[in-house]
Amino acid sequence: GPFQVELDLAIMQFASSINAGTLGSDDQVQLLITSDGGTTWTPLLLWDSTSVIPVGGEHFVYDLTAYSGSIVQFGIWASEGTVDDTADNDISVDNFEVRAIPSCPEPTAVAVSNFPPDGAEISWTENGSATIWNI
Template sequence: MKKITLILFLLFFSFNSYAQFTQGFETGIDNGWTIINDGDANGWVQNTSPSGGAIEGDAVASISYSSSAHDDYLITPPIAVSVGSNELLSFYVKSRSSTFLESYEVLLSTTDALEASSFTEILQASSDAPNSWTPLEFDLSSYAGQTVYVAVRATGTDEWQLFVDNVISYPAPSCPDPTDLAVSSITASSASLAWTPGGTETAWEYVVQAAGTGEPTGDGTATTANPISLSGLTSGTDYEIYLRAVCDPLNSSSWVSTTFTTQCDTFTAPYSQDFEN
């Protein structure tokens, strides 16, 4: 028989939706969260001693195996989506064992959290949760102006345990980080760097320095080119390169980085070395 557990004050929350929130399940599956159990007898519960620990604190949301298939929904409070306020939703998932990976999917409802049939939109198709904490992020900006509910639906059969932790609703960064930094055409004294812009920015800053120097504390070299050519490098040297987007003079992204090593110098025969020095 279908069992619906409305965790806390459903009547109140049916008329109230959230902007930003963080849920680490330290005090239970509460604050407007909903559980629908359409499968086996086991459902989503708070677990205060998950194998391998939580992302933060002690507790996670957890569901344990059964010989019957899961069909269990862990559902967020209503989210009133507003661009610049809470268009991103992220959380972590994990299977307890690499031998028994738990399958799950992420669904969305634009109507209610009362019926499983309301979750008609797929944010992530069914997949197995890895055996290490894996971050997921979903862009809800296409639902701006609507109130939505997001569900993690457990679908595994006779595996072990599936964990969810640190669910956060938050705004997208105003100046997103560049991604996919790639160094190519490496020689003894030069290289090329390309990347994927984080948004619509057309200006960046970069710093090339010896590996291990760490994140820059000042400005970098400005550029509007992508890719860029790096020259004047030392042969056989480990480098790190930091890059950030400049969306306007007062708004830059975080620094992102990658590393590379220049080639060694080549010598034309005949060549001699007496090692006197």
């Protein structure tokens, strides 16, 4: 340790691959954790009607340092709530991973463009204070 949990989440309109969805007024999706074999569950991440997730989904990371030394289980819980809104969505979770927290922040928004015969242009967003990178 210490560890973190990572996942990608997408909320899309039902049967659509091009239109982002919006959860109904009392709809929720939660990432839960338990350290007592499932007797009690604690929400780590919560998505509801205020959550704006882009069409391609979004990557989420949660620091698990508070659970160091514990045996844990995870759950994904979703509820349509009691209000029957018109919202009808597909929820996708992908790339679920528990891993050691990296020693330095990883770059995001990595993009590759301009492919001449002998190279390419690579750009990214630096999320720490690095001034030298190994590519």
